[in-house]
Amino acid sequence: MTQLFTRKEIEERNRKDNAAIIIDNVVYDVTKFLEDHPGGAEVLLENAGKDASRCFRDVGHSDDAKLWRGEFKIGEVVKEEQREVICQDASASSGENELTLRGFLEVWFPPTAFAVIAILAYVYLL
Incomplete structure (x- = not known):
């Protein structure tokens, strides 16, 4: 009780x-x-x-x-x-860790785009 x-x-x-x-x-x-x-x-x-x-x-x-x-x-x-x-x-965290395409892109797109730009600049300059 x-x-x-x-x-x-x-x-x-x-x-x-x-x-x-x-x-x-x-x-x-x-x-x-x-x-x-x-x-x-x-x-x-x-x-x-x-x-x-x-x-x-x-x-x-x-x-x-x-x-x-x-x-x-x-x-x-x-x-x-x-x-x-x-x-x-429980209800506050229920959807927090849900993996979505949008979430994936928000996390990985900026560093990936920066890396591609850096590689292109490196190849172009050298």
Whole structure:
């Protein structure tokens, strides 16, 4: 059974010895992760006791980081206080890595064209 927290309860957890954050209505206890956080403990402490959903998305965490945060999940925000989730992680990344001809050309056309021009210039000048 998932433990439920009010936002008021989480607001009280804003210290180095008791830090929790909310990301997309899920509550994470980050107290033991403070020193291991790649971005430093400061960023977690600045968001401790708050909803860090926007901050988490804005930074652009890796898929590994999104999976890793599951280890720190301790519950969810009570239904009455839940906020709309702007961007679900799964739906946001579902089409990101899709290989398309357009994507291929956007990535490879400029360096290939530059290489062809460089070869033609080399042959012409020498």
